Amino acid sequence: MSDWYRDFANSSFGTTVTKQLGLPRPAVLRRYEPGQPLLPGPAVVGSAGDGRLRDTVSALLRDAGVHVQSPATADGATDGEKPAAVILDATGLRTPGDLVSAHDFLAPAIKRLRASGRVLILADPPGEADSPAQAAARQALDGLVRSIAKELRAGSTANLIYVPAGAEGSIASPVTFFLSGRSAYVDGQVMSVSAAELPAAEDDEQPLAGKVAVVTGAARGIGAAIAAVMARDGAHVVAVDISAAGDRLAEVANEIGGTALQLDITADDAPQRLIEHLRERHGGVDIVVHNAGITRDKLLVNMDAARWNSVMAVNLQAQLDITQALLDADGVLRDHARVVCVSSQSGIAGNRGQTNYAASKAGVIGMVRAWAPRFAERRATINAVAPGFIVTEMTARMPFGTREVGSRINSLQQGGLPVDVAETIAWLSQPGSAGVNGQTVRVCGQSMLGA
Numbered sequence: 001m002s003d004w005y006r007d008f009a010n011s012s013f014g015t016t017v018t019k020q021l022g023l024p025r026p027a028v029l030r031r032y033e034p035g036q037p038l039l040p041g042p043a044v045v046g047s048a049g050d051g052r053l054r055d056t057v058s059a060l061l062r063d064a065g066v067h068v069q070s071p072a073t074a075d076g077a078t079d080g081e082k083p084a085a086v087i088l089d090a091t092g093l094r095t096p097g098d099l100v101s102a103h104d105f106l107a108p109a110i111k112r113l114r115a116s117g118r119v120l121i122l123a124d125p126p127g128e129a130d131s132p133a134q135a136a137a138r139q140a141l142d143g144l145v146r147s148i149a150k151e152l153r154a155g156s157t158a159n160l161i162y163v164p165a166g167a168e169g170s171i172a173s174p175v176t177f178f179l180s181g182r183s184a185y186v187d188g189q190v191m192s193v194s195a196a197e198l199p200a201a202e203d204d205e206q207p208l209a210g211k212v213a214v215v216t217g218a219a220r221g222i223g224a225a226i227a228a229v230m231a232r233d234g235a236h237v238v239a240v241d242i243s244a245a246g247d248r249l250a251e252v253a254n255e256i257g258g259t260a261l262q263l264d265i266t267a268d269d270a271p272q273r274l275i276e277h278l279r280e281r282h283g284g285v286d287i288v289v290h291n292a293g294i295t296r297d298k299l300l301v302n303m304d305a306a307r308w309n310s311v312m313a314v315n316l317q318a319q320l321d322i323t324q325a326l327l328d329a330d331g332v333l334r335d336h337a338r339v340v341c342v343s344s345q346s347g348i349a350g351n352r353g354q355t356n357y358a359a360s361k362a363g364v365i366g367m368v369r370a371w372a373p374r375f376a377e378r379r380a381t382i383n384a385v386a387p388g389f390i391v392t393e394m395t396a397r398m399p400f401g402t403r404e405v406g407s408r409i410n411s412l413q414q415g416g417l418p419v420d421v422a423e424t425i426a427w428l429s430q431p432g433s434a435g436v437n438g439q440t441v442r443v444c445g446q447s448m449l450g451a
Ligand SMILES: NC(=O)c1ccc[n+]([C@@H]2O[C@H](COP(=O)([O-])OP(=O)(O)OC[C@H]3O[C@@H](n4cnc5c(N)ncnc54)[C@H](O)[C@@H]3O)[C@@H](O)[C@H]2O)c1
Pocket: 216, 217, 218, 219, 220, 221, 222, 223, 240, 241, 242, 245, 263, 264, 265, 266, 291, 292, 293, 294, 314, 342, 343, 344, 345, 386, 387, 388, 389, 390, 391, 392, 394, 395
């Protein structure tokens, strides 16, 4: 399922045509490959005021083998190669007047950013400001980063992480994710970390080594990609899907050396059967990915109860029931467990003909937010990902015009791949992501819908 337009726009003839006609020029994104360096070039790190994170971030980058450049001066003079990442520590901001220092650092540095570059801003949360002026300055960064993401081209992204006082120890995993190729389709996002107890350092190449991961809806599409990425990162995957998808499920499980479990997640005994399987075969579970989902589209006025109920049952109620049963079952959900729930952009923006689907997917966002404190007590986390337009067999069957419009109305001017959703889920599942809890991370290339 290649992107014919992106391939054309990147050919020598296509480059000329798209330039002359002012057409979008979607870039080939930098995606993660095992063994790849964190960044393909140096990073420039600056701060607005007396930031408290600059030294931590610089040390983290050096540990990852990245050359850290000193900030470019306003006239553009620099110490060498074009940066692959521009990182601003904005924790020193006190008033809106201080924002000019963010501008003074970012403008010349971003001018030199190479293709598939990364802009990352770290700041204190507006909700913890000492004064309205300080809250305004911190919140201003939200608009700033979203606009930078819209201005960047050539596959570059910009994101913002709010880091409250005391949560400094939690930043390594999200900073690494946003700089790496794993976040290729995560753009224009604002997220928060919290203080958390971090488990011992993990193996960079196999951060999920020794973990048991359940992935529902794993027979095809995004679920099959999640299973593959989890296995690549070292997990033993229990791939779950309905019996009608049994053959494809077995293929997926065989390819990744995992286990297939045929289970309709909406069946009354599904939570119990899953728990028994995990207890008997694996002695417990570390990661649960609630990916299975269905659509039954109709305008609300034409929607019968069957369509409404089936979508709610698969997309929301099964996630609630299985998670609750896992929390209640003694010793099955292990310490430092990670639950990741698949939501959707429709759950944020709404979508014509999808009242049932959008309601179920918005419900998932509320569910993870509400459960996060309970998970934190167990040193576990629960988060959601909200994919935007992802190129799958389903989208390949859309009419040409609908598909082209749907896939281009985002800052990266292309649809995401199942692997982009999978990489984000695998990152949230890492032991080091302990400080990311109750969040919904959009994997949508900064879609214009519900932004
Ligand atoms: N494709 C996209 O663009 C997109 C965008 C946003 C969100 N999502 C979400 O991502 C997830 C995966 O989507 P996809 O495009 O890969 O879908 P898909 O239809 O290709 O795969 C879904 C899988 O879930 C399984 N499933 C359905 N009902 C089940 C049940 N009761 N028990 C067990 N398994 C069941 C199906 O058999 C199928 O293998 C879904 O939650 C979907 O809502 C997809």
